[in-house]
Amino acid sequence: xxxxxxxxxxRTKLAVFSGDKTVEIFVTEELTVKLLAKxxxxxxxxxxxxxxxxxxxxxxxxxxxxxxxxxxxxxxxTPLPVKILYKSPQTLGKDRMAIAAASRALFPGKNxxxxxxxxxxxxxxxxxxxxxxxxxxxxxxxxxxx
Numbered sequence: 001x002x003x004x005x006x007x008x009x010x011r012t013k014l015a016v017f018s019g020d021k022t023v024e025i026f027v028t029e030e031l032t033v034k035l036l037a038k039x040x041x042x043x044x045x046x047x048x049x050x051x052x053x054x055x056x057x058x059x060x061x062x063x064x065x066x067x068x069x070x071x072x073x074x075x076x077x078t079p080l081p082v083k084i085l086y087k088s089p090q091t092l093g094k095d096r097m098a099i100a101a102a103s104r105a106l107f108p109g110k111n112x113x114x115x116x117x118x119x120x121x122x123x124x125x126x127x128x129x130x131x132x133x134x135x136x137x138x139x140x141x142x143x144x145x146x
Contacts, residue, residue, distance in 0.1 A: 001046045003039065006095065007031055007053035009119040016043050031057055033064045040068065050074065052094040074098055081105055082126055085133045099124050100132040117141065
């Protein structure tokens with residue numbers, strides 16, 4: 001089993017996977033070791049964890065994950081199945097890196113426009129050669145309604 005963690009601007013999402021099937025999704029405002037411990041207790045077969053974050057979070061979370069699993073924290077040094085052509089890759093959000101990698105993995109050899117609607121709406125393009133030239137960001141639904 002795998003634990004996938006996405007720390008966004010507003011919410012943190014955790015998903016437990018068995019193979020390619022989603023077993024359970026948790027949504028919280030803040031990721032804590034206490035929550036992680038509950039997830040691990042419920043799913044002791046979890047063997048690996050991947051974390052993507054667009055903001056700072058408690059360093060105890062990394063320690064907890066590293067001590068229990070094969071742990072990958074997505075950052076600018078993480079090897080990806082896409083070639084990043086973005087002009088300033090150091091400013092590219094980890095969430096957008098994850099979307100580009102997933103687009104390539106799920107649709108190899110295809111042009112993909114991935115749209116993620118959260119606090120902001122992001123539009124990210126990966127071409128059929130697996131190159132990521134970039135995309136766009138706009139205000140999310142709630143921001144638009146204010």
